[in-house]
Amino acid sequence: MPLTELDPGAPAGPGKEPADEGHAGEGAHPDVLGAVGLVAKLRAVLRVKDFRKLWLSMSLSSFGDWLGLLAITATATSLVEGFAAANFALGGVLLFRLLPAIVLGPLAGAFADRFDRRKTMVITDVMRFGLFASIPIVDNLVWLFVAQFLIEAISLFWIPAKDAAVPNMLRKDQLETANQLSLVTTYGLTPVLAALVFAVLTTAGHQISRLLPTVDEVDLALYVNALTFLVAAVVIWNLPSISGRRAAGTSAPRESFFGSLRHGFSFAGHTPLVRGLVVGITGAMAAAGVIIATGQAFANALGGGEAAYGLLFGAVFIGLGLGIALGPSIARDLARERIFGVAIVGAGAMVLLMSWTFALWIALLLVVLMGFFAGIAYLAGFTLLGTEIEDEIRGRTFAIVQSLIRAALILSLAVVPFGVGLIGRHSVDLGPVTIPVTGERIMLFVAGLLAIGVGVLAYRQMDDGRPVPLLADVVTALRRDTTARRRLAGGGVLIAFEGGEGAGKSTQVRRLQEWLTSEGLVARATFEPGATPSGAGIRSIVLDRAHTGIAPRSEALLYAADRAQHVHDVLRPALDAGEVVITDRFVDSSLAYQGAGRTIPLDDVRMLSRWATGGVQPDLTILLDLPPEVGLARARGRAVADRLESESLEFHQRVRQTFRALAEAEPDRYLVLDARESPEAIAAHIRVRVAELLSGLPLQQLAQTSAPEPRADGSSVSHDDLAASVPHHPHAQTGPTPQLHP
């Protein structure tokens, strides 16, 4: 039994991440910034066979691409003489890589949405193989440019096909992790690897030319690059799932090619979410272009020259990497629609500050922060494009965004140097200090303003009437304050009672509910298993001693099924209505009984429960702790033992240890009480803690005129008197909870 997993620091509580059901990092404690969770999530994503294959082949192509870029820039500069020409050749290569996208991008997107994506990818990979291989064979600058142009044009068909196919391979909640993986691979791992390999190739250059006199190291790099595309073509050919929808034969209504193109644009223009994404991504890229264009001058202004430029450049990538890797776990509870705009504004603010920075180290810090925000925004944006946009139109949307990104980059790369030159270098004398007013600083300043502007615009477009004010949303999300978050959303409060058999849960649930009602609140008592009509059926299956052969996994599924129905029929509606809901047992019971008791890996049980609850978790869990001998004796005094009560003492000891370990891991969310105390004493402790929890919350209250309604049966929370659906309380109204009287 994985009790070792339960040492404090290891487990997150059950249902810890509401917005994040498929979180595979169940063993991770939130405090390590989700780093452990990320590794587990990455592993889970890579366990999806088709995605793993696609990722490996993409990584290989990306490695080849970087190697090819290094080789081509080397070729371009070696094919011409002189510094100016070399620079021109370099600029030419970059221009030829970016230019085709603007025109061809949207066409390629429409293509990706119409034709079989797998075939599109295979054909384009084979073509790129041929073109890359042709560059060293032809060995001429003009062909180099032409081939570049063609390769880039062909890639434009490959990218949207790939981007649109990936969301069909994974669960929605895994897409962000997949994007993290792809981005880190493409911009973090493969360029470094390619640079290393290129360096090795260059130093080994003469050996190679001795063996093959006509082949130099640059040629070799290009051949390697070409080969990676051939390998990718083979891999993708063997991945039928990329074809997706089309392979399944769903015939979409036929639309003309240009009709579908127009449809793509009108969709992007008229859907607020997409409009926001497009505005945000394009604006941010324009700002990025300004930063690239002014980088050299800015580094000089800081007095660092080449070395400073290198440092600043590296800092951007460090920041981007941090943002992409850590962003999702830091801003876990925030909607991506919000994160996106906020992060762009954050990046813009850093640029703004940077434009008037004079010390290199401060500039470096700001650049890391800027990259960090940009990484978060990029990831959030791309994940939204994948999760929120229907398969039929995804290719076009991705393509339009790709085109605009390139257009924005080119435009600012072209315009900014003129601006810098035009403004020139001035300084303003302010008595004691002289402030330099130079082209690059002004341009950076403008870029910062631009980013802030588009961030705000994007935010406005995408934030469709969320009721929670932004600042409170951000603060509570960063603090991981779930109670405050539910309060912000105007929801109720969930209190769970946990503990072994005969611990006194039913007794205390009843007392608490009676007290809250007498205080004028709408309080609902419920229980697991069996509080819904279908749940009652499940209850009789799991508790009937006649059922001796229930396998642990099937037992776990039965409890999860009961819980799913319970959340759907009772908990969610009641919480949405602003009630205080008290449940006798919840997720922790499954962790303790099926996890520790039946020794199913705790992570599996946790995942199952999270899926069943859709992220609903208690605001407070009250653990009535008791040696199992005592509890079982009490329970036996009550009725004949059910199927679980009849388990061995050792089983119940494991159950108890697990409950305690769960509580220790999250002391703020648990109240652990010694269940051997008198019922009155226990109830008093509970009232104090609950009064503290509820004070000030906007909860449903019984109207002043209607008398508090004590329970009809008065004896116990009967397991039969719970309505399956939750009617809105007839006399209730919502308002801030006054001070309660424990």
Ligand SMILES: Nc1ncnc2c1ncn2[C@@H]1O[C@H](COP(=O)(O)OP(=O)(O)O)[C@@H](O)[C@H]1O
């Ligand atoms: N604090 C307590 N001390 C002693 N006996 C208790 C206490 N709380 C409850 N009991 C008794 O123990 C038995 C089991 O209580 P119950 O509330 O049904 O527990 P659970 O719901 O946890 O199984 C009942 O007979 C109840 O009267």
Ligand SMILES: Cc1cn([C@H]2C[C@H](O)[C@@H](COP(=O)(O)OP(=O)(O)O)O2)c(=O)[nH]c1=O
């Ligand atoms: C909710 C839940 C209960 N159980 C077990 C614990 C109890 O033995 C039984 C529920 O019985 P119940 O009679 O509701 O509990 P108690 O005896 O404490 O009043 O089901 C699980 O094993 N897993 C779960 O997820």
